[in-house]
Structure formats: structure tokens, C-alpha cells
Amino acid sequence: MPTLADVAALAGVSKATASRALGRPDLAAPETVARVRAAAEQLGFVPNRAATQLARGRTGVVAVVVPTLDNTFFTPIISGAQARAADSGMQLTIAVHSLEHSAQLAAVEQLAHQVDGFLLAAPRGSDEIVRAAASFKPTVLIDREIEGMTSAVADTATAFGALVSWFVAKGHERIVYIGGPAGSWQDRQRQAAIRAAAESSGATLTMLGPYPSTFAAGVEAAEAVVAARATAVVPYATSIGLGLMFVLLRRGIRDVVVSSERMIVDSLGLGDVPSIDVDGEKLGEVAMDQLMTLLGERREAPPTRRRLTVPIS
Amino acid sequence: MPTLADVAALAGVSKATASRALGRPDLAAPETVARVRAAAEQLGFVPNRAATQLARGRTGVVAVVVPTLDNTFFTPIISGAQARAADSGMQLTIAVHSLEHSAQLAAVEQLAHQVDGFLLAAPRGSDEIVRAAASFKPTVLIDREIEGMTSAVADTATAFGALVSWFVAKGHERIVYIGGPAGSWQDRQRQAAIRAAAESSGATLTMLGPYPSTFAAGVEAAEAVVAARATAVVPYATSIGLGLMFVLLRRGIRDVVVSSERMIVDSLGLGDVPSIDVDGEKLGEVAMDQLMTLLGERREAPPTRRRLTVPIS
DNA sequence: ACCGGTTGCGGAACCGGTTGCATGAGCCTG
DNA sequence: CAGGCTCATGCAACCGGTTCCGCAACCGGT
Numbered sequence: 199m200p201t202l203a204d205v206a207a208l209a210g211v212s213k214a215t216a217s218r219a220l221g222r223p224d225l226a227a228p229e230t231v232a233r234v235r236a237a238a239e240q241l242g243f244v245p246n247r248a249a250t251q252l253a254r255g256r257t258g259v260v261a262v263v264v265p266t267l268d269n270t271f272f273t274p275i276i277s278g279a280q281a282r283a284a285d286s287g288m289q290l291t292i293a294v295h296s297l298e299h300s301a302q303l304a305a306v307e308q309l310a311h312q313v314d315g316f317l318l319a320a321p322r323g324s325d326e327i328v329r330a331a332a333s334f335k336p337t338v339l340i341d342r343e344i345e346g347m348t349s350a351v352a353d354t355a356t357a358f359g360a361l362v363s364w365f366v367a368k369g370h371e372r373i374v375y376i377g378g379p380a381g382s383w384q385d386r387q388r389q390a391a392i393r394a395a396a397e398s399s400g401a402t403l404t405m406l407g408p409y410p411s412t413f414a415a416g417v418e419a420a421e422a423v424v425a426a427r428a429t430a431v432v433p434y435a436t437s438i439g440l441g442l443m444f445v446l447l448r449r450g451i452r453d454v455v456v457s458s459e460r461m462i463v464d465s466l467g468l469g470d471v472p473s474i475d476v477d478g479e480k481l482g483e484v485a486m487d488q489l490m491t492l493l494g495e496r497r498e499a500p501p502t503r504r505r506l507t508v509p510i511s
Numbered sequence: 512m513p514t515l516a517d518v519a520a521l522a523g524v525s526k527a528t529a530s531r532a533l534g535r536p537d538l539a540a541p542e543t544v545a546r547v548r549a550a551a552e553q554l555g556f557v558p559n560r561a562a563t564q565l566a567r568g569r570t571g572v573v574a575v576v577v578p579t580l581d582n583t584f585f586t587p588i589i590s591g592a593q594a595r596a597a598d599s600g601m602q603l604t605i606a607v608h609s610l611e612h613s614a615q616l617a618a619v620e621q622l623a624h625q626v627d628g629f630l631l632a633a634p635r636g637s638d639e640i641v642r643a644a645a646s647f648k649p650t651v652l653i654d655r656e657i658e659g660m661t662s663a664v665a666d667t668a669t670a671f672g673a674l675v676s677w678f679v680a681k682g683h684e685r686i687v688y689i690g691g692p693a694g695s696w697q698d699r700q701r702q703a704a705i706r707a708a709a710e711s712s713g714a715t716l717t718m719l720g721p722y723p724s725t726f727a728a729g730v731e732a733a734e735a736v737v738a739a740r741a742t743a744v745v746p747y748a749t750s751i752g753l754g755l756m757f758v759l760l761r762r763g764i765r766d767v768v769v770s771s772e773r774m775i776v777d778s779l780g781l782g783d784v785p786s787i788d789v790d791g792e793k794l795g796e797v798a799m800d801q802l803m804t805l806l807g808e809r810r811e812a813p814p815t816r817r818r819l820t821v822p823i824s
Numbered sequence: 825a826c827c828g829g830t831t832g833c834g835g836a837a838c839c840g841g842t843t844g845c846a847t848g849a850g851c852c853t854g
Numbered sequence: 855c856a857g858g859c860t861c862a863t864g865c866a867a868c869c870g871g872t873t874c875c876g877c878a879a880c881c882g883g884t
Contacts, residue, residue, distance in 0.1 A: 199624070201870055212834045217872060227832060244624050248564035249870035252839045257561065259602070267590055273580035277607055289572070289625065291602050294590055311512070311557050312602065414778040440753070444779060447760040465727040466757060514840060525864045530842060540862055562840035565869045830881070837874085844867085852859080 200241040209237040220245075260489060261309050262317040262482075263293045263302065263331075269411050271435065271478060272319055275340060278482025279317055286490055288314075299323045299381075303331050310334035315489045317482075318342075322381045336492040338485045342383040348492060348501040350485040352476045354384060357508040359391035361432055361457055364472050364510070366399040370430040370455070376419050376442070377407020378434030385434060392432065404428065409438060416441020424451070431456045460511060474510050481506060513554040522550040533558075573802060574622050575630040575795075576606045576615065576644075582724050584748065584791060585632055588653060591795025592630055599803055601627075612636040612694075616644050623647035628802050630795075631655075635694040649805040651798045655696040661805060661814040663798040665789045667697060670821040672704035674745055674770055677785050677823070679712040683743040683768070689732050689755070690720020691747030698747060705745070717741065722751060729754020737764070744769045773824060787823050794819060 206216035211230060219226040219234035226234075237243075251257050262279050264272045276292060283290040293309055295301040299322050306316060315336040321328045325344050331337070332347060339349035358375075365373050375392050378385040389405060396403040404426040409415035416438035423431055423442060431454060433439035439458045446454055460473040484504050491499065519529035524543060532539040532547035539547075550556075564571050575592050577585045589605060596603040606622055608614040612635050619629060628649040634641045638657050644650070645660060652662035671688075678686050688705050691698040702718060709716040717739040722728035729751035736744055736755060744767060746752035752771045759767055773786040797817050804812065 202872095203870080213871080214835075214873075215833055218833090221872080225832085230832075246565070246870050247625055248561045248570065249839090250872080251561035252559070252565050252841085253870080253872040255839070267580070267586035268583060270581060270583075273586070276605070277580060280605065280607065289604050291604055292589070292593065294593065312560055414774065417778045441778065444757070444760070447757070448779070461727065465730045465754065466761070515842095516840080526841080527843075527865075528863055531863090534842080538862080543862075559840050562869090563842080565871085566840080566842040568869070826884090828881105828883095831879085832877105833879100834877085835875090838872085839870105842868085845865090847864080848862095850859100850861085853857090854855105 200243045202243070202245070204241055205234060205237045205243045208241060209234045257312060257314050258287070259289045259291055259313045260315045260317065260486075261291045261293055261313045262319060263295060263305055263321075264319045265295060265302075265322070267294055269435070269437070271411070271476070274478030275319055275482035275485075278479035279486040280482070282483045282486035282490070299327065303327060306331045306334060315493055317485050317489060320382065320384070322379070336489060338489045338492065340481060340485050343503060346501055348488050348503070350481055350488060350504040351506070352481055352508050353505045354474065354476060354508050355387035355391040357474050357510045358388040358432060359395040360510050361472055361474060362392050362395040362403075365430040365455070366396065366401050370401060372402045372404070372426060372428050372430075374404045374406060374423050374426050374428040374431045376409060376416070376423070376431065376433040376438055377405060379410055380408040382408075388434070407434070409434065411435035411437055413437045413441040416443075417445050420445035423454070424449075428454055430454070433457070436462065472510055474508060476508055477506065513556045515556070515558070517554055518547060518550045518556050521554065522547045570625060570627050571600070572602045572604055572626045573628045573630065573799075574604045574606050574626045575632060576608060576618055576634075577632045578608060578615075578635070580607055582748070582750070584724070584789070587791030588632055588795035588798075591792035592799040593795070595796045595799035595803070612640065616640060619644045619647060628806055630798050630802060633695065633697070635692070649802065651802045651805065653794060653798050656816060659814055661801050661816070663794055663801060663817040664819070665794055665821050666818045667787065667789060667821050668700035668704040670787050670823045671701040671745060672708040673823050674785055674787060675705050675708040675716075678743040678768070679709065679714050683714060685715045685717070685739060685741050685743075687717045687719060687736050687739050687741040687744045689722060689729070689736070689744065689746040689751055690718060692723050693721040701747070720747070722747065724748035724750055726750045726754040729756075730758050733758035736767070737762075741767055743767070746770070749775065785823055787821060789821050790819065
């Protein structure tokens, strides 16, 4: 493996100059930069990460902490974050805390000295716990907002509110919301938005939950949905909706409308059912961009909150 | 942040001794080891990864390369690998190549100098391409076997064969296999096993595919399943099965048995339907163990092939 | 022609561990 | 009791970049 010294020798300059030519071209003569670059190219020089990290005091790694990988909501976020991290020459590690609140904090603490920053996806627990987890390194929250912290969230609450309004406008009278995991910030937001949307109308709103975001939970919720004699159902997650739809179909119930993702609606030809699609990849990209900004600033920049609008179609 | 020098000073020894006391206790006096450990403990010493890597010439990172994160087959594998890697003090990075063959090789090449080894999950393409991808660093294949390479696979072929035999024994006469992605090694294995199982019986076997492992693919395949007048269906992936079952239910077809995972069968109360469950986590763990062995050996150890038996219930 | 100010570059220290080699103390054996 | 060994330890040289600092060449201005 060629080292910087090899490149420098080939270009006829010192290590110091070679380093500058590659890393801070503005500090070297254009002609020198060109020569060094050519030498690096010719040798197939790839800087040694560990050496760079050691010299700079940075690890070049960021971690994304997710509750689970089994939920298809998180995987696109990871992909998006991964792509953006790679663009900046950073590596991404993934920490899964298996839905346990305490494991979340432990995971962060354990990784804290091995990474430059964190992306915390859908953190559970109290604000204080999340603040504690974020106290180690620059951190961006995903799908949760806390006063004074940088965050990127999909504004699903607005979309869910619009969804309920749509159902109301279509004349639905008994609408059911199948709530998500206990302690979910998104769930609280959505509940509020849904209540507001249904309030002034004559429709009856039934709030179920909390449920985990799983197929099995949807199956389990079916009982209550039937009991509520629902005409329209808004599930917290696609997987919940799928489980529910399955049971309804098996029971021969075909006149309950269940909202879902565009992909499900289209492939099943469900017809006039509105769908909500969160662009998880975008969410991951945005969050990573914010983290990069955080890492770039010398002084602490004011926390930024990004909200992605979620289309309903 | 305390450094090794601080620990050494507090313990009253040199950096060298401190390093040995912590890393190779057998090379230092027991009493010294105790003192150094106490000092490290007291200071909350955490070795700087970059420095260790630089000195040892290893990165301490391994990469797992997966086609996609949207398939719930891969995520448990990642979790398992992650856990084992952490046990060995290694970090895991994830590379997603979005189902594109060429991107797979590119991803590996790009990461090659930043990691110590690779886990290639369900690699597509020819043996030569996979060999090329494995030529950079020690590599363990997951869910694919190639002559002369170390691999960990779930023996689903046997399970699928048993499944077909079970259907035959139950008197099913028209059995359909919905094939997986083109170029999938597992798919080839399963096809062979299924053909063998059906061969001597009077049952008609219809092979469909290739299909990607998605819900939509299951929906799409429904047409052909119905056309084949199947009484039992064996889908390549759970997601395919779900999509298929959905369509069948919507069409009011209730007498076709579709095999699935235990979880699905149980939560839906499908009754007497056999299920196949791959322990992805275990698979990831086993593969990571193999990789660790590979990285530990000075001389090249002979390649090992691990096959996990897959329960059918 | 002289001078303060830029600009480009090289020397060398440094980041924080690991490890080969040399040293000296202590022990066993003859 | 001397010679040879083992064992614990320290010194110092790395690993491969980054960056502070100082030097020299060169700039335009008076």
C-alpha cells in the first residue's frame, strides 16, 4: 500500500506539502497540487483512515441508533443516511437497541468514544433520557422533537389529520385510529392532529392502542376494530394495517376502508383508499446533512428543526 | 480523555508495560497487571481506536454487504453479525448495493481498504464475480456456497423439499413453487430439492418465477397460481406469500394452502399449514464467527462451510 | 535599492497506542 | 558460587497522516 511519503517522493515534495496539496489545495501552489495529485493517482494512493483519524482527533464514523431493523420504516432512513455519510467520506455504523429504553442509552454510551456523532431514530423514553443520550456527542434526532435539540421529522401528524378529514368528507361516521408504540412522540402528534380533525365533524373517533408496529399487532387489533363497527381505519404503521386487513378479509368483511401506503394500495388495487408515504430515505439524508453541519461548526450552531411534509394521495 | 500514558503514570510503570498489562496480561507480572487495571479503571481509560488500528495495521471494522434492507430476511442477519462483532470489539458497517450486481463489486472495492473483512450476504452474479469481490479481504459468504470459499448458509433447500413431501403426503395434487430472484443460489438449491421431492409422487409441480422478494411480486404471481389451479403453494419468501394470500382472500379463494413463517401462521390462525423459519440472527452470528476465525489465523485456514438446519413445523 | 508583507514549502513534533530489543534481577542447576 | 535462563520491564522506534513554525523567495511600494 502506497503511503503519503511515497506520493511525496514521487512528486518531489515533502510529506507536509503532499498532505496540503491533497487536503487543502488552497494552501499549495496550483502547479504543485497538480503534480501531487498525479502522483497519488499513479500510485493509487488511498489515505489511511486510522492515521487521519489519529492525527485529526476525529473518528470519521457516525452512528445511527434504531429501535429495530425489523420495521421497514427505519431501513430507508438508514439507507439515506448511509448514502449521505459516504458522500462526506464518513462511515456509518448501526446500533440496534431492540426496543428497550435502557439499552438505547447504553448503546449510545458504549459507542460514544468511537464515533463523532449520533443519529437517534425514534428515541423512546422521557425527554431527559434522550437529552442524556445526546449529551455525549453532537446528535440529531429523527422523528422526535425536543426543545433545544436538532431534529428531522416527517410531519405525519398533518398527513394523518388530513386523512381523517378526507374520511369525514367522504361521509365516514365511525373512524378508528390504531395507535403506535407507547411513548412514541409521533403517536402523540398524530393523536392530537386526528382529534382536531375529527372534532368539529359529526364522526365518532375511536382511539386504540398502544400497539407495537407489527403485523401481529394488526391482527390483534382487529377484534376492537370490529367491535367499534368502524367504517374507516387509520393504522399507525403499514404492518399493523396489513395484519388488520388480513383478518378482515378472512372474516369476509369488505366494507371497511384501511389506509395504507401507495405501494400496497396500488398493488392490491384497493381503489379509492388514500395512502400516506413517508420518504424515509429523504429523512435519513436530511438528518445526516444536519449532523454534518453540526460537526462542521466550530461554535455550537443554534439547533435546527427540519420537518418534511408527507404527501397524502 | 485519559491516555495510556496517564494510566502508566498513575500505575507507576512505562507505557509499554501498561500496554502489555492491558492487552497481553500473560506478558506482565500479575501484581503489575492488577495495578495497571486499577489505574485504568480509576481513570475511566478507553483505548483510542484509531491509535490501536494504526499501530496494529488493522481497522477493527468489518463490513456486511447486503442487497437491500427492505427484505426482512437480511435484517436479523445483520443484527446477529452486529452482536458478535461487538463481542469481539469490532465495529460493523453496512453496505447496501440495491440489488445491482455491479454495485455489489463496486461497494466491496470501495470499502476494501477500510475494513478487515467482509460478510457477503446472498451475493448475486456468477461465481467469478463473487470470487473477485472476495479477493480483496477475508470474506465469508452468507446464503451461497462456492467451491473453495468459506460460507454459512441456511439449509432451506432440505426444508423446502420436506415441505413439498408434506403436501404430497397430505394428498395435494397440484403444487406451485413461486421462485425467487434470478441468479439466487438459494433458489436453485430449492428448485432442485423440490423437484426431487415431487418427482416420485403423482403430484403436478409448477415452477413460477423468477420474482423479487416483495409483496408486490406475490400479488403479481397470483394470476399464475390461480391458472395452475394450485392446491398448495410454496413461495420463495414470506413477503411473496403475503401478497399472494392477500389476493386469494380478496378473490374469495380459501382452499389454497400457502406455506409461510410460524409467526404469520400463528397470528392469523391459519391452522394446519406448515411453516419454515430461518434463524437469521443465528446465521449472522455463525458467519461472523467464521470471519473472526479467518482474521485470527495467521496461515490461511481451509475454508469452512457451515449449514444451519432449518426447522419445518 | 530597501523594506514590510505575502506565499510556498520543508522540518519536525505530534496524535496514542504496539512491539522488537536490550537490560537487569532473580532463580535453577552443576 | 558461577554460568545460563527465564521473566518483567523500559527505551525507543514505529504506524501514516496533520499541522505548527520558521525560512526563503518573491511581491509591490516608496
